Amino acid sequence: MVAEANVIVECRRLSKVYRMGDQAVYALKDMDLDIYKGEYLSVMGPSGSGKSTLFNMIGALDKPSSGTVRIGGVDLTAKSSLELAFIRNRHIGYIFQSFNLIPSLTAIRNVMLPLLFSGMDNHAAEARATEVLDEVGLGNRLHHRPSELSGGQQQRVAIARGLSMNPTIMLADEPTANLDLHTGEDIINMLRACCDNHRMTVLTATHDHKMLAASDRILWIKDGGKERLENRKDLNIRVGRVE
16 A cells, blocks of 8 residues: 555545536535555446546546645646646546547557647657557557557557656546456556556546456445545455455
8 A cells, every 4th residue: 555645636525516407416525535646546336426527527627616626736626727738738647448549540649649749749759659559568569550459459559648648647437348358457457557667646437346456445436425435455356246
């Protein structure tokens, strides 16, 4: 378990409310949460429980209705849209369930995109993209398009893209949902390595018990609130079962 004093994300009384006529619907309600630098935190909960909303708040994709989110002491709720875009580009990596690769671009060009958007020149971006694709085991697939790659290989490209900017936090939304058992285990081990090798914080929404087994802590969300937060070592986790 990482040191509890080294907090990288702080959520305080975090709420997101939507209005449906006269009715207030809370996607998040008074969420208090500390996430530590270099930890692997899995978020569990049924559909509509608030997992994606929490991800959007921490990932600087949306602002809360009330409360605060701080990353490294920086209050995201006080930042402009332009400042949030800078934070996303420099500090947040994203991995999506559906990979979100651009079909017409090769693996290396997909990974180069965030680097080019950050202002890196083409030569340096190509070198960095090659480096991270090699790190995820795709050094021999640089010039293959997504349609020429398996699901696991596409997810590796997505991980490489997320790693390319050396983010502080990696957000992974059901990253093994579309993968077979063996490939899913490879992706889990790769995300665990992000924590161990880069001291990167990984936050993942998942229903995959194998992923829970690789976690440091597990946050259970229900009806937009924190139901419980537990250390992995205190749970008996097996495939298909959590005790």
